[in-house]
Amino acid sequence: MPEEVLVVENLKTYYFTLKGVVKAVDGVSFKLRRGEVLGIAGESGSGKSTIAWSILGLVPPPGRIVSGRILVDGIEVTALSDAELRRKVRWKKVSMIFQGAMNALTPVYTVGRQIEEVLRIHAGMSGREARRRVYELLESVGLHKSIADRYPHELSGGQKQRVVIAMALALEPDIVIADEPTTALDVVVQAQILNLLKRLQREKGLSIILITHDLGVIAELADTVAVMYAGKIVEYGSSEDIYRNPKHPYTKALLRAIPRLRGPVDKLIYIPGQPPDLRNPPSGCRFHPRCPEAFERCRLREPPLFNLGNGHLSACWLNEGEAS
Amino acid sequence: MEGGEVILDVRDLRVWFPLRKSIVELVTFKPRRYVRAVDGVSFTVRRGEVFCLVGESGCGKTTTGKAILRLVEATGGSILFKPKREVLRELEASGVEVSDGYVDLLKVPRRKFKPLRRELQIIYQDPYGSLNPRFTIKRILEDPLIVHKIGDRREREEMVAKMLEAVKLTPASDFMERYPHQLSGGQRQRVAIARAFILNPSLVVADEPVSMLDVSIRAEILELLLDFRNKLGTSFIFITHDLAVARYICDRIAVMYLGKIVEMGDARRIIERPIHPYTKALVAAVPEPDPENRKRFRELRIKGEVPSAAAIPPGCRFHPRCVEFEEDYDRLKAKCPVEEPPLKRPLEAEEGRRVACWRYITW
Numbered sequence: 001m002p003e004e005v006l007v008v009e010n011l012k013t014y015y016f017t018l019k020g021v022v023k024a025v026d027g028v029s030f031k032l033r034r035g036e037v038l039g040i041a042g043e044s045g046s047g048k049s050t051i052a053w054s055i056l057g058l059v060p061p062p063g064r065i066v067s068g069r070i071l072v073d074g075i076e077v078t079a080l081s082d083a084e085l086r087r088k089v090r091w092k093k094v095s096m097i098f099q100g101a102m103n104a105l106t107p108v109y110t111v112g113r114q115i116e117e118v119l120r121i122h123a124g125m126s127g128r129e130a131r132r133r134v135y136e137l138l139e140s141v142g143l144h145k146s147i148a149d150r151y152p153h154e155l156s157g158g159q160k161q162r163v164v165i166a167m168a169l170a171l172e173p174d175i176v177i178a179d180e181p182t183t184a185l186d187v188v189v190q191a192q193i194l195n196l197l198k199r200l201q202r203e204k205g206l207s208i209i210l211i212t213h214d215l216g217v218i219a220e221l222a223d224t225v226a227v228m229y230a231g232k233i234v235e236y237g238s239s240e241d242i243y244r245n246p247k248h249p250y251t252k253a254l255l256r257a258i259p260r261l262r263g264p265v266d267k268l269i270y271i272p273g274q275p276p277d278l279r280n281p282p283s284g285c286r287f288h289p290r291c292p293e294a295f296e297r298c299r300l301r302e303p304p305l306f307n308l309g310n311g312h313l314s315a316c317w318l319n320e321g322e323a324s
Numbered sequence: 325m326e327g328g329e330v331i332l333d334v335r336d337l338r339v340w341f342p343l344r345k346s347i348v349e350l351v352t353f354k355p356r357r358y359v360r361a362v363d364g365v366s367f368t369v370r371r372g373e374v375f376c377l378v379g380e381s382g383c384g385k386t387t388t389g390k391a392i393l394r395l396v397e398a399t400g401g402s403i404l405f406k407p408k409r410e411v412l413r414e415l416e417a418s419g420v421e422v423s424d425g426y427v428d429l430l431k432v433p434r435r436k437f438k439p440l441r442r443e444l445q446i447i448y449q450d451p452y453g454s455l456n457p458r459f460t461i462k463r464i465l466e467d468p469l470i471v472h473k474i475g476d477r478r479e480r481e482e483m484v485a486k487m488l489e490a491v492k493l494t495p496a497s498d499f500m501e502r503y504p505h506q507l508s509g510g511q512r513q514r515v516a517i518a519r520a521f522i523l524n525p526s527l528v529v530a531d532e533p534v535s536m537l538d539v540s541i542r543a544e545i546l547e548l549l550l551d552f553r554n555k556l557g558t559s560f561i562f563i564t565h566d567l568a569v570a571r572y573i574c575d576r577i578a579v580m581y582l583g584k585i586v587e588m589g590d591a592r593r594i595i596e597r598p599i600h601p602y603t604k605a606l607v608a609a610v611p612e613p614d615p616e617n618r619k620r621f622r623e624l625r626i627k628g629e630v631p632s633a634a635a636i637p638p639g640c641r642f643h644p645r646c647v648e649f650e651e652d653y654d655r656l657k658a659k660c661p662v663e664e665p666p667l668k669r670p671l672e673a674e675e676g677r678r679v680a681c682w683r684y685i686t687w
Contacts, residue, residue, distance in 0.1 A: 037618075043538040156629050186380035186565065189629075191609035191622045198621060213539055216611035221618055239615035257543045259568040261595060261610050268543035268572065274508050275538075 004071075005174045005207050006032035006055070006094075011068035013047075013054045020279035024050040024063065026231035032175065037201060037208045039222030039239075041215055041254070045275055046228040048211045049099065052177045055209075056096055057085040073174060091122055095168040099180040102160035105152040111163045112138075112148025118170045137166040142196060158189035165196065169204075177209045182217060194220045215258060219243060224311075227251045230276050230286040233305065237312035247314040247322075249291045285317070293318060328371035329406070331526060331559050332392070333426070337365045337401035339384070339391050343634060359634045361387040363583035364401075366667070369527070372553060374560040376574035376591060378567060378606075382630060383580040385563045389529040392561065393444050394429060394437060403429040407443045408526060414439045442472055445520040449532035451512035455504040461488070461515055462500040468523050487518045491548060510541040514548070521552055528552075531563045546573050567610055571595045576676075579603045582633055582641045585667055589677035599670055599679045601625065601648045640665050640682065648683055656682055 009029050015022040025047040032038050042048045053059045055070055057077060070077045072093050077085060098104070105114060112134050119130040135145040141162040152160055161181065168176050178197065182190040198221060201208055210221050218225055218239075225242040227235040227250065235248040246252045256269040273290040276282055282289050288298035297317050305313040306323035340358035349357075362384040369375045377385040390396045392403055404426040407415070416422050418436050432440065448454040455464055465484045469475060475483060488496035491514040504512055513533060520528050530549065534542040550573065552558055564570050570577055574591040579600065587600040598604045605626035611617065625647045631637060643649045643660040659665070659682040669677060670684040679685060 043540060158629065187567075187609040188380065188605060188624060188626055191611070191624055194611065195621050195624070198618070214611070215539075215613045219613045219615055219617050220611050220622075223618070239618060243613055243615045254540060255613060257540055258613060259543075259546075259566075259572040261568045261571060261607065261612055265572060265592065268546065270543035270547070271540035272544075274510060274541065 003033055004031045005034050005073055006209075007069070007071040008051070008055070009069040009071075011051065011054055011070065012066040013050050013059055013063060014066050015063040017062055017279075022063075022278045023231050023281065024278060025054065026278075026281075027068075028228075028231075028233055029068075030226055030233065030236065032207050032209065034174070034207055035201075035205045036224060037210060037222045039218035039225045040209060040211045040228060041213065041218055041225060042228030043213055043275055045230075045278070047231040047278075048228050049179055052096060052179055052209065052211060055094060055177065056090055057082065091118065091168075091171045091173060093173055094175040094177065095171070095173040096177040097164055097168050097179065097181050100184065101164045102157060102184070105160060105163065107152055110149050110151055111155070115148075115163070115167050115170060118167060122171055133170070134166075137170060138163075140169065140200070141166045156189075157185055158192060161185065161189075161193055162196065165193075165200070169200065172204075173206075175207045175209065177211065179211045180213075181210070183212070183214075190217070197221060215243075215254060227254070230281055231278055232286065232315065233313075234287065234316070235314045236305070237308075237314075238310070241310070241312045245312075247308060247312070247319050248287075248316045249293050249318070250287050251314075253292075285315070328373060328557075328559075330368045331371045331406045332369040332561075333402075333404040334368070334388075334392065335366050335402045335404070337362055337388065337391060337403065338399040339387050339396055340399040357634055359632075360583050360636055361633055362391060362398075363636070365578075365580070365583070365585055366401075367578050367585065367588065369559050369561060371526070371559055372557040373576065374550075374553060374562055374574045376562045376564060376570045376577045377580055378564055378570050378577055379580035380565060380606075380630060382582075382633060384583040384633070385580050386531055388580075389446070389531055389561055389563050392429065392527075393446055393529060394432075394434070395446070398430050401430070405429050405440075405443075405527070407440060411439045411443055438472075442523040443526045444529070445523065445525040445527075446529045446531065447513075447516050447520050447533045450536055451509055451516050452504075452536075454516055455512055455519075457504055460501050460503055461493075461507075464504075464515060465519055465522055468519065472523060474523075483522065487522050490521070490552075491515070491518045493518070509537055510545065513537060513545055517545070517548060517552075521556070521558070524556065525558065527559045527561065529561045529563070532565070533562075534569065535564070535566065542569075549573070567595055567607060579606065582630065582636055584641060584680065585678075586642065586680045587678065588667065590674065593674060593677070599673060599677070599684050600642075600681050601646050601683075602642050637661075639663055640680070642681075648681075652683055659687065 011025055011028045013025040040048045054065055072089055077089055115134045116130040119125045119133055134148050138145050138147055143162050182193050222239055225239055226233045229250050235251045253271045271290050284300050285298045285303050288294040303315045303317045305315045306319045308322050309324045339362040340360050343357045379385050391398045406426050420432050420436055462484055466480050469480045485496040488499055493499045493514055534545050571591055577591045577594050578585045578588040581602050587603045598607050627645045637644050639661040649656050649660045665680045665682045667678045667680045668685040670679045
């Protein structure tokens with residue numbers, strides 16, 4: 001059993017639109033160990049969801065993976081056909097909780113039947129076996145088994161999200177990708193769902209990729225954090241490093257821009273300007289037009305990810321001197 | 325802003341939406357049922373104050389805001405509002421009842437409401453849906469001025485340009501002829517803010533104005549709103565589900581649950597020391613960017629889920645979910661399930677704090 005369940009190497013996923021090529025993911029590399037929770041943080045359009053779709057082979061047209069490798073449990077998924085992906089990888093090895101999935105449950109079937117379908121088709125279970133497994137799954141996400149006979153409109157938002165999580169776990173994948181799993185939920189329900197993901201992760205030793213713009217939500221779960229900006233990872237490191245000792249100016253600014261519940265009420269710092277157009281990204285470091293610390297070289301040359309030790313990486317020329 | 329005069333005094337506001345009767349109800353002559361979206365809400369807002377309504381979806385915060393602007397019809401209660409002198413004179417001239425400088429917004433007939441639209445404005449959550457896609461930015465901002473017959477063409481153009489600069493869409497001439505779809509979310513929200521302020525209103529209802537924006541630009545929009553408050557003395561009713569944002573921008577907070585205010589008072593003090601069990605649960609549930617949090621489970625002292633506003637529990641509407649009711653059951657069993665708690669100053673709390681909980685008020 002390899003220690004790394006997922007390896008992404010120099011992934012480039014572009015969208016070939018009529019108005020030009022959008023470099024949504026532009027040279028992203030990371031590894032995910034068994035039982036690790038990786039948080040991918042970034043604003044809308046930073047490419048975080050596109051990474052998830054690339055891993056599952058579900059990049060919507062006109063997008064496609066241009067280059068790079070993705071290894072799931074040693075299998076190179078970029079080389080598989082769609083049929084092979086469906087048979088070998090999707091839902092069995094990697095499952096995904098899509099953003100807004102709780103509103104994509106079909107209204108005409110009971111939730112039990114929707115989960116059963118996955119089990120019958122993908123795992124070849126008989127009706128009775130599948131039903132028993134549905135009850136197990138519902139209980140594992142904290143729902144009563146009577147929920148199986150209900151229709152989605154009879155459930156609250158929190159209950160629907162639990163059903164979606166149960167579906168993602170149906171085939172016991174190694175990796176679960178959760179894309180904004182709590183964004184549409186109220187705070188109390190959000191906290192309940194995060195507790196649930198935390199419990200499932202510990203009980204099953206799941207590896208989780210948690211994608212969200214909310215650095216508060218990531219801190220609830222993630223061991224490792226990747227901060228994305230304009231299609232690239234600009235900083236990567238342990239939760240402790242990212243939150244306590246951020247190195248990249250973008251990460252620093254993002255953390256200062258969040259209003260806090262405790263501590264002094266400082267003036268919030270905001271990042272001037274707006275994220276770049278990815279059809280025509282800025283030269284050099286893509287963050288330089290918004291960066292308070294930018295200097296000449298930032299405009300001219302793109303910084304590599306400097307290794308600052310202990311797996312802490314930062315793509316900023318200011319960190320060059322600290323690189324090991 | 326504590327010294328400012330009271331500009332808005334909402335008393336026992338109720339907004340009930342009737343439900344259609346089922347066949348069984350029709351046959352058995354059962355009384356009509358209602359969704360009690362806002363069910364007896366009272367609060368005041370002072371001049372230059374940022375007053376927050378916070379709560380989860382369905383608690384009635386948006387309906388309260390809309391009822392103040394008469395965008396939904398209130399079922400009962402009164403909303404006393406103190407407009408600027410010239411608007412007051414205009415209202416008096418048209419025969420609207422005025423007492424002591426205040427008008428009851430709910431008693432103003434619709435056709436006489438127009439002068440008040442200059443005084444009461446709203447900023448919506450969704451900057452993608454709230455701007456007419458067929459209008460240029462100039463037209464969007466000029467429209468209110470035309471409707472209220474303010475200035476001639478040149479003056480209006482000047483006002484629009486000044487307003488665009490005030491919301492930092494500069495140079496203004498670059499934005500005048502653009503359409504909403506050519507702007508980013510943050511820029512659109514600035515246009516929505518400019519539109520709200522171009523008539524120099526006394527009160528602005530801001531309904532989740534930053535929750536659809538990216539984190540990096542939220543702070544900028546919040547600063548902009550505070551800027552207007554400081555320069556023009558505008559009062560705000562700021563509606564949000566985000567307690568951290570509320571703590572940052574609001575002077576006072578009212579926490580709503582199922583159509584009622586359960587706790588009210590100084591924003592920072594409520595968040596630092598919540599008293600009502602529901603407020604406590606809300607505060608405890610907010611995720612914070614602290615890496616220590618991943619090592620523990622969040623303790624959520626609240627049971628079940630929010631019931632429907634069509635079937636509000638008897639007594640204190642929060643008691644079926646309340647952990648403290650259970651803990652103090654012997655003392656509270658005669659009260660919580662039976663009688664609705666009033667919003668009163670609790671024992672051992674600062675001036676201005678109000679809580680609707682039998683456990684913390686005297687009876």
